[in-house]
Amino acid sequence: MPFPPRIARAITTALGGRSVRERAERLYYRDEGHGYDRFGLHPDFVALGDVIGKPGYEWYFRVESHGAENIPKTGPGILAANHSGTLPMDGAMLWVDVLRNTDPPRCSRPLADYFVPSLPFVSTLFARCGVVGGSRGNAQALLEAGELLMIFPEGVPGIGKPFAQRYQLQHWTKGHCELAIRHRAPVIPIGIVGAEEQMPQIARIPVKGPVPYIPIPATLVPLPTKYHIHYGEPIPLHEEFSPDDADDPEIVRNAAARVKAAVQALLERGLSERKGIFR
């Protein structure tokens, strides 16, 4: 970042209070000696991310968490969630939710699309908070280090889905299941309810550049919809299959279908349980 960790620490101490600082101090991560992990994560910036996310998490989207006990306390895991909302607020809220609902605190590692690390400032802040470029090698290294990956198998088509297709899962990629089987990690299905209505998209303009398109939303800012994050029971693909099974397309395809069905079921449960878009 253009500023060192001590400035991030000063900001979090001033704005976040003791609880944020304590969370950051107890954070599990592998320090490479200078306070950063190999991918650039630094706990002081994780705390800063926590503070930046607080208004959205507590006041604007009023996130409610269900079933967070399903997040593994230690060891590798893959968080697989639906993706939506034009702006990736769902990723940010899920990131804060995992941080606040794990003890000791765990910083989930979102796998971002390739264009994200090319964005100035954003790429650096994201990296300090644990985001990594979505290459297979990065994912493999993180799982082998016992980290918690956050993956949105719908990818960019998910975040850009039209309002009429809200809560309908788009093309569901399979790489997360291959990773889970090969690198011995459970998959935790997650249904995020509320994000799909936050910023209805009415059109998009394809562009050539670091981002694939410019979205045309119906609102200039996300609506204050209420978020409900539902964590499902871990799917133990790593116990059901051997690492070599990750090469079997049929097994991987079926596993991805299971995860997709589990996420869809969580969404339907969440939709039936909520009292309204804003409640």
Place this chain on the structure above:
Amino acid sequence: MISVLVTGATTTVGERFVRSLVADTRVRHVLAVAREPPEQALPFSHGNRLTYLSVDLARSRHVRELLFGPARDLGVEVVVHLGQHRSGFGKGRKVHAANVEALRSILDLADRHPTIRRLVLKSYAVAYKVSLELPILVREDHPLNLSPKAPQYIRDRVEADLTACARMGLSSFETVVLRCAEALGPGTGSQIYDYLDAPVAFRPLGFDPMVNVATVEDMVVALEKATHGSGEGVFNIPGYDTLPLSEATRKWGTPSIPLPGGFLRPAYNLRHRLTGSEFEYGLNRNRLHIGLVLDGTRAREVLGYVPRHPIDWPIGGPVADPALDDSPD
């Protein structure tokens, strides 16, 4: 007891490596070669266990005379090739001959040499491709930078690396390629050192990639382990320090000025012309935006190499790494 031929013996790493070999009781004799005349080379006493020769390895005849002359007479078993043109601005046929053809000659001749049984090439992390689609943490199977648009500095290093790799399993000797992190120190040819040691570092606005840097001491340890080891292969040799570029400039005490990407090349070109700075932006463009960290797992498991020497940063000194303190040797 083995005898070792070291090329590039007057480089910073080469000189330290020769010094360590001379002190090593497992080494019978060291044959050190470089282009410099003897009176300007290796300023330390060595008894009768070191022979220094001034040789231009870019000439294949000189290589032949070296390998089938003094190297055969001394019973050299291991060749450690460190000789590479260090300047990022070096171009042309002569530079290519020094970087690639010299190695090719050594490989050709070593194959029918009566005593050579092992060749160690010091390659470079700069040979790896750096791109948004690829991992930041780089293993040995990471793609190399094969772009024809890459500067000659990179193309030569990739070609030398692949030339050595192509011999693995096909020659009468074992080949070991060490893809090393940059060792921070004067005369090492490190671009990051040149970046940090300048009066001002221009950095890309909004980007702060992770870098891994090494000390000359750790490079020497890696070369020792490769020299005395057995088996062949490619190994990443990371350094002890992994940190963001901004943190490195802060710890080095270098003021840095953020510039938009389009201004960096003209700024560095201008600086090179005015001050003769060795930092070549074209070599480092992707590394300044995306970053690259070597994964040394394979070197640890096979060679037993673990970086143990942190950089003594001008500001703040060396750091202790809790993750590595308990690692086995």
